[in-house]
Amino acid sequence: MRTPVILLASGCFNPLTNMHLRMFEIARDHLHRMGQYDVIGGVISPVHDAYGKKELISATHRLNMIKLALQDNDWVKLSDWEAKQESWTRTRQILQHHQNVINAYLKSENNINVNEADLNWMPDNIHKQCGTNRGVVVKLLCGADLLESFGTPGLWADEDIEAIVGEHGLVVITRLNVNLPEFIYNSDILTKYLANIMIVTEFIRNEISSTKIRRALRRSESVKYLIPDKVIDYINKYSLYGSQNTKIF
Ligand SMILES: Nc1ncnc2c1ncn2[C@@H]1O[C@H](COP(=O)(O)OP(=O)(O)OP(=O)(O)O)[C@@H](O)[C@H]1O
Ligand SMILES: NC(=O)c1ccc[n+]([C@@H]2O[C@H](COP(=O)(O)O)[C@@H](O)[C@H]2O)c1
Numbered sequence: 445m446r447t448p449v450i451l452l453a454s455g456c457f458n459p460l461t462n463m464h465l466r467m468f469e470i471a472r473d474h475l476h477r478m479g480q481y482d483v484i485g486g487v488i489s490p491v492h493d494a495y496g497k498k499e500l501i502s503a504t505h506r507l508n509m510i511k512l513a514l515q516d517n518d519w520v521k522l523s524d525w526e527a528k529q530e531s532w533t534r535t536r537q538i539l540q541h542h543q544n545v546i547n548a549y550l551k552s553e554n555n556i557n558v559n560e561a562d563l564n565w566m567p568d569n570i571h572k573q574c575g576t577n578r579g580v581v582v583k584l585l586c587g588a589d590l591l592e593s594f595g596t597p598g599l600w601a602d603e604d605i606e607a608i609v610g611e612h613g614l615v616v617i618t619r620l621n622v623n624l625p626e627f628i629y630n631s632d633i634l635t636k637y638l639a640n641i642m643i644v645t646e647f648i649r650n651e652i653s654s655t656k657i658r659r660a661l662r663r664s665e666s667v668k669y670l671i672p673d674k675v676i677d678y679i680n681k682y683s684l685y686g687s688q689n690t691k692i693f
Contacts, residue, residue: 446482448574449475450567451585451615452542454489454526454535456654458500459679460510461671463652464488468520471585471615474644484574485567486520486585487542494532499658501684503527512674523565535584536604539612543582550574583613588622594634595627605633613640620651661685 451471457464472483490506491497503524510522526538545562550570558566567573574580591614594600608614618624624643628634634641652670660667662685667676679687 445578446480448484448578448580449481450485450487450542450546450580450582451483452487452489452523452539452582453585454538455491455586455590456495456497456500457488457490457506457510458497458654459506459657459671459675459685460488460513461652461654461657462669463650465513465517465520465672466646466650467585467587467617470617470646471642471644472519474642475615478642482573484570484580485565487523487565487582488514488520489523489526489538489542492527492529492532496532499685505678505682505684509675509678512678513672515674519567521565521567523561525561525565528561534601534604536607539582539584539608543580543612546570546580546582550578550580581612583615584608585615585617587617588619588624588627591616591624591634592622592627594631602633606637609634609637609640613637613642615642615644618643618645620649658685661687 451468453464453467455464468486472486475481475483488510490503490510491500493500493503507522507524507527514520514522523542525541526533542565545558546566548556549558549562549566553571594605616624628638628641657667657671660670661679664687679685
């Protein structure tokens with residue numbers, strides 16, 4: 445029997461791009477083709493404001509843009525749990541929270557109090573898709589650059605990496621200039637849990653990044669077809685990313 449999986453992408457989404465959405469599609473295709481997993485949902489979890497990364501705009505705006513982008517998406521949902529915490533939360537805790545909540549909810553057959561915020565990101569027809577006996581695994585969906593950041597001294601605790609890869613698992617999308625097999629080979633922890641790391645090769649190379657989108661916006665260059673139209677309208681409406689009085693459609 446296939447294991448039910450939710451793919452969770454945690455990041456800045458500053459702003460959300462079409463590549464963020466595409467990551468979910470190619471990851472789901474890949475996992476289904478492998479035959480071992482049943483991807484029952486996708487979750488986008490934008491980082492808390494306190495993460496404080498350069499140029500990070502408020503979570504309110506980032507959440508609103510994601511909501512707009514997902515209006516026509518029938519399987520990827522927004523989770524605002526991380527963004528609404530008191531402060532920044534480690535990725536390990538985010539994965540654990542989502543996995544615990546969904547499994548408790550499934551076991552209880554609706555009889556526990558799941559708060560509104562958590563109900564929002566759960567897949568539709570979750571009981572039908574999983575029944576009560578099949579535990580859902582929440583896997584971290586990320587790009588190769590995020591995996592590479594595991595090697596930045598002091599950024600990730602070893603026990604967090606071990607829990608993320610060992611208890612959840614990674615689905616990693618290739619990115620230009622990152623040699624994933626070599627990076628994994630050089631890490632004892634990643635090699636130990638190799639079976640839990642799925643590398644998804646994006647053969648249709650696409651180097652859209654939020655950094656490039658912000659740069660284009662600052663320079664009044666068009667970002668159409670790189671981010672969803674509704675997100676462009678929102679950026680225009682609130683003059684975000686230095687896009688005042690510019691033509692970005
Ligand atoms: N073009 C891409 N290819 C593969 N993964 C990507 C791509 N763009 C973003 N991602 C992944 O999406 C997740 C969310 O990333 P984040 O919002 O930090 O995106 P980003 O576009 O890399 O941001 P920034 O450019 O601001 O650093 C991360 O795991 C990141 O690796
Ligand atoms: N120790 C950790 O759990 C840890 C460390 C660094 C980044 N992250 C997460 O990685 C994501 C992407 O961050 P960057 O955009 O800075 O690469 C963010 O969601 C951030 O919260 C987690």
